[in-house]
Amino acid sequence: xxxxxxxxxxxxxxxxxxxxxxxxxxxxxxxxxxxxxxxxxxxxxxxxxxxxxxxxxxxxxxxxxxxxxxxxxxxxxxxxxxxxxxxxxxxxxxxxxxxxxxxxxxxxxxxxxxxxxxxxxxxxxxxxxxxxxxxxxxxxxxxxxxxxxxxxxxxxxxxxxxxxxxxxxxxxx
Numbered sequence: 269x270x271x272x273x274x275x276x277x278x279x280x281x282x283x284x285x286x287x288x289x290x291x292x293x294x295x296x297x298x299x300x301x302x303x304x305x306x307x308x309x310x311x312x313x314x315x316x317x318x319x320x321x322x323x324x325x326x327x328x329x330x331x332x333x334x335x336x337x338x339x340x341x342x343x344x345x346x347x348x349x350x351x352x353x354x355x356x357x358x359x360x361x362x363x364x365x366x367x368x369x370x371x372x373x374x375x376x377x378x379x380x381x382x383x384x385x386x387x388x389x390x391x392x393x394x395x396x397x398x399x400x401x402x403x404x405x406x407x408x409x410x411x412x413x414x415x416x417x418x419x420x421x422x423x424x425x426x427x428x429x430x431x432x433x434x435x436x437x438x439x440x441x
Contacts, residue, residue, distance in 0.1 A: 272296065272303050274350045275312055278374060278393065288378050292391050302391075305343045310380075310389040314354035315341020316397035317376070317433050318363055320416060323441055326434060327405055328426060329362050330413040337417075337426045339433060341392065342410075351375070355395040363399075363414060364406025371396035377436045379429045396437040 269277075279292050292312070301307045317339040318327035328337040340362040341355065348354040352370055359368050379392045405414050419438065423431050 269349070271344055271348050271350065271354075272300070275303060275393070278351050282375050282378070285378050288380060291380065292378060292393075295391060303344050305387070308387055310387060310391060311343070312351070313341060313343055313390045313392045314348075314351045314358060314395070315339050315392050316355040316359040316368070316370075316395040317430075317437050318359055318365065318368065318397045318399055319371070319437065319441070320399050320403070321401045325416040325418050326422060327363055327365075327399065327414060327416050328422070328430070329408075329411040330415070332410055332412050335412070337415075337430065339394070339430060340397070341394070351393050352395065355393070356397065359397045362408045362410060364408065365399055365403045367400040367403070368397040369400075371398055371437065371440055373440060376440060377433055379433070381429065394433050394436075396440065 279289055282289050296302045299307050299309055303312050305311055329340055331338050340359040342358045344354045375393050376396050377394050380389055382389050407414050422434050
């Protein structure tokens with residue numbers, strides 16, 4: 269199964285945010301290259317909010333280009349066979365934590381947001397990733413910093429999209 273086919277199945281099985289989910293599906297139907305960064309009309313991305321084993325903190329990255337505290341995530345790559353796999357790969361690369369696992373139940377939420385030209389937007393499929401006990405994080409080349417934040421501090425450092433992802437994740441825990 270291709271990454272495109274996986275994305276369509278994942279989105280069709282996602283029951284929340286019906287209007288936004290349909291916008292993702294419509295985008296993919298109109299853009300067979302909609303999984304890839306080269307699609308100027310916008311493309312799907314995969315991200316994951318890393319949760320500590322005690323489930324009281326999240327690991328955020330201070331994005332080098334955007335200079336914002338965000339969840340781990342990014343563009344799909346040709347070697348990715350699933351959105352879940354892309355989210356796990358991105359989470360591992362950006363956090364430096366080996367052994368991340370997906371919170372069961374598929375995507376936690378969807379978030380469509382504008383990005384600077386030449387593209388128009390990211391159609392982000394957002395997951396929750398559980399860190400193993402004694403996880404040690406690293407700062408990747410894409411980050412200025414990586415830091416654990418207690419749940420109640422996230423709204424002080426991150427934007428509304430990260431706060432909504434945390435709320436949706438906590439509802440699943």
